[in-house]
Amino acid sequence: MAAKITTFEPPSSASSDSECGETQADFSEVFPDYEAEEEKSGNFYNTPASPITVPYCARPPSAGSQKSPKARRQRTTSINKSSKQTASESVLRTQHRTIYTAGRPPWYNSAGQQVEPFVIGICGGSASGKTTVAAKIIAALDMPWVTLLSMDSFYKVLNEKQHHMAHDNEYNFDHPDAFDFDILVSTLQRLKEGRKVEVPIYNFVTHAREARTKTMYGANVIIFEGILAFYGTKLLNVLDMKIFVDTDADIRLARRLRRDISQRGRELDGVIKQYTNMVQPSFNHYIAPLMTHADIIVPRGGENEVAIHLIVQHVHAQLQLRGFKLREELAHSYVGQSLPETVHLLPTTPQIRGLHTFIRNKDTPRDEFIFYSKRLIRLVIEYTLSLMAFVEKTVETPQGVLYNGKRMATNKICGVSILRAGETMEQAVCDVYKDIRIGKILIQTNFSTGEPELFYLRLPKDIKDYKVILMDATVATGAAAMMAIRVLLDHDVPESNILIVSLLMAESGVHSIAYAFPEVQIVTSAIDPEVNDKFYVMPGIGNFGDRYFGTEPSGE
Numbered sequence: 314m315a316a317k318i319t320t321f322e323p324p325s326s327a328s329s330d331s332e333c334g335e336t337q338a339d340f341s342e343v344f345p346d347y348e349a350e351e352e353k354s355g356n357f358y359n360t361p362a363s364p365i366t367v368p369y370c371a372r373p374p375s376a377g378s379q380k381s382p383k384a385r386r387q388r389t390t391s392i393n394k395s396s397k398q399t400a401s402e403s404v405l406r407t408q409h410r411t412i413y414t415a416g417r418p419p420w421y422n423s424a425g426q427q428v429e430p431f432v433i434g435i436c437g438g439s440a441s442g443k444t445t446v447a448a449k450i451i452a453a454l455d456m457p458w459v460t461l462l463s464m465d466s467f468y469k470v471l472n473e474k475q476h477h478m479a480h481d482n483e484y485n486f487d488h489p490d491a492f493d494f495d496i497l498v499s500t501l502q503r504l505k506e507g508r509k510v511e512v513p514i515y516n517f518v519t520h521a522r523e524a525r526t527k528t529m530y531g532a533n534v535i536i537f538e539g540i541l542a543f544y545g546t547k548l549l550n551v552l553d554m555k556i557f558v559d560t561d562a563d564i565r566l567a568r569r570l571r572r573d574i575s576q577r578g579r580e581l582d583g584v585i586k587q588y589t590n591m592v593q594p595s596f597n598h599y600i601a602p603l604m605t606h607a608d609i610i611v612p613r614g615g616e617n618e619v620a621i622h623l624i625v626q627h628v629h630a631q632l633q634l635r636g637f638k639l640r641e642e643l644a645h646s647y648v649g650q651s652l653p654e655t656v657h658l659l660p661t662t663p664q665i666r667g668l669h670t671f672i673r674n675k676d677t678p679r680d681e682f683i684f685y686s687k688r689l690i691r692l693v694i695e696y697t698l699s700l701m702a703f704v705e706k707t708v709e710t711p712q713g714v715l716y717n718g719k720r721m722a723t724n725k726i727c728g729v730s731i732l733r734a735g736e737t738m739e740q741a742v743c744d745v746y747k748d749i750r751i752g753k754i755l756i757q758t759n760f761s762t763g764e765p766e767l768f769y770l771r772l773p774k775d776i777k778d779y780k781v782i783l784m785d786a787t788v789a790t791g792a793a794a795m796m797a798i799r800v801l802l803d804h805d806v807p808e809s810n811i812l813i814v815s816l817l818m819a820e821s822g823v824h825s826i827a828y829a830f831p832e833v834q835i836v837t838s839a840i841d842p843e844v845n846d847k848f849y850v851m852p853g854i855g856n857f858g859d860r861y862f863g864t865e866p867s868g869e
């Protein structure tokens with residue numbers, strides 16, 4: 314009778330668009346010029362202050378000159394209403410699988426739960442200065458991850474008759490019926506949940522939505538502006554702060570004349586006709602009464618520096634309330650608790666301890682460090698595959714005898730490395746799982762806040778359908794691993810499909826991950842008891858990336 318053994322059979326229908334070759338990419342491949350990126354559309358982390366801000370392409374220290382955080386912010390918050398469409402197009406170019414962010418701080422708490430963004434609604438008459446006020450708030454907030462959503466994006470699609478009316482300045486764009494409130498409310502609600510949304514792009518010249526949409530994704534602050542931004546309880550319920558911009562009607566008309574003629578392709582007579590017959594009456598009937606819902610009324614719009622200052626102070630206070638020092642909190646939790654059931658620790662054999670002895674020894678030369686790390690990584694990755702589900706598979710041997718074996722139940726497994734140390738594990742995954750697709754997430758510690766920040770991600774298409782082997786060489790507090798897991802969840806990967814795999818983890822990191830994400834499987838070859846005040850595992854390995862790549866320690 315044939316013995317039953319478990320084999321790692323490569324899936325017969327492994328995807329032919331394998332990206333395993335990419336895993337050898339150096340940073341120049343991983344961080345190509347932004348303009349050069351031509352990837353398929355897919356998951357998206359919107360850049361700060363999109364959709365009307367030209368995205369900032371963050372680069373790692375090794376890939377050219379590093380801009381200061383201040384300089385980055387200045388680029389990410391420059392808003393120019395007159396270039397609304399041009400800027401939207403810039404954002405559209407970002408609908409690739411490769412995403413750059415300006416260093417997104419955590420958007421979840423220590424329990425892995427998302428922290429809701431603070432949503433500001435800005436209501437007011439046409440050309441009252443809503444967008445100008447929004448831009449001033451964004452500039453004064455001086456922080457990344459502010460998103461501006463305009464109600465204009467939700468104008469309904471017109472039929473032919475309505476189109477003719479619009480051309481003759483006879484269609485009422487200022488009546489609530491002109492807007493698609495269902496899509497508007499659900500878009501705002503999804504954004505508030507930190508979900509990805511596709512926002513229609515509206516063209517004021519053609520009175521129509523463009524075929525393309527712009528993708529937006531989460532933010533710490535969302536600003537929503539529009540003439541009917543407070544219309545209906547569903548909208549009001551989403552807003553955390555309601556601002557009404559109150560500008561005199563004659564000023565609004567003067568601004569609108571100038572803007573509609575210069576930017577929206579209109580004629581003087583047509584603007585006056587539309588304004589007199591529809592804009593002003595609708596303002597009186599629908600928009601002005603909404604002022605009663607306002608928390609703050611801003612006379613004179615963007616000129617009102619005092620009002621903007623007060624608003625910004627309030628937003629900062631609210632963000633403070635939602636904020637937290639994630640890494641610090643994680644480092645000091647869960648001391649002395651028993652290990653969670655989701656932890657899979659490789660058997661501590663003499664062989665494993667021997668490999669650890671080499672890589673933990675501070676005197677091990679770099680070539681030996683790499684050699685023994687690779688051996689240990691290979692064992693950890695093989696062990697990870699052994700945790701996958703297997704099904705019966707019978708084959709015929711060359712002797713014509715049946716052999717009852719096993720094959721992996723799924724062929725949908727991909728790897729995602731947390732750059733930079735996790736990249737060292739990619740080769741082992743490629744070696745043991747043929748044609749595996751590899752994604753990358755760059756998370757760096759901000760040395761002034763101590764928090765992890767998300768800079769870059771590139772994930773395999775349809776990752777939600779895959780088991781994901783998430784790789785980082787070491788896990789200390791678990792902050793970076795949690796951010797990466799959060800990214801995967803935000804891309805609809807089921808929690809139970811994620812395995813976080815490391816050579817070495819600190820006990821507190823294991824507990825933090827397990828507490829926040831109880832269904833994530835945790836695989837490692839050793840668990841050390843402590844994390845020091847620089848968030849290194851103790852006794853540890855030191856900085857794995859620096860030792861493996863031979864780089865100088867930086868920033869600490």
Ligand SMILES: Nc1ncnc2c1ncn2[C@@H]1O[C@H](COP(=O)(O)OP(=O)(O)O)[C@@H](O)[C@H]1O
Nearest residue numbers: 394438439440441442443444445568572615616
């Ligand atoms: N305080 C101001 N002084 C002069 N022009 C302004 C001022 N605020 C806004 N504008 C101009 O008026 C027009 C409408 O302003 P905007 O902020 O886009 O209003 P809204 O978003 O309410 O339609 C724009 O062309 C803008 O440049």
Ligand SMILES: Nc1ccn([C@@H]2O[C@H](COP(=O)(O)O)[C@@H](O)[C@H]2O)c(=O)n1
Nearest residue numbers: 438439440468486487517520539540592
């Ligand atoms: N096709 C369209 C759609 C809308 N309008 C006018 O735009 C105004 C709202 O935009 P603001 O930036 O001024 O808030 C609204 O008053 C509509 O009359 C348009 O003219 N054509």
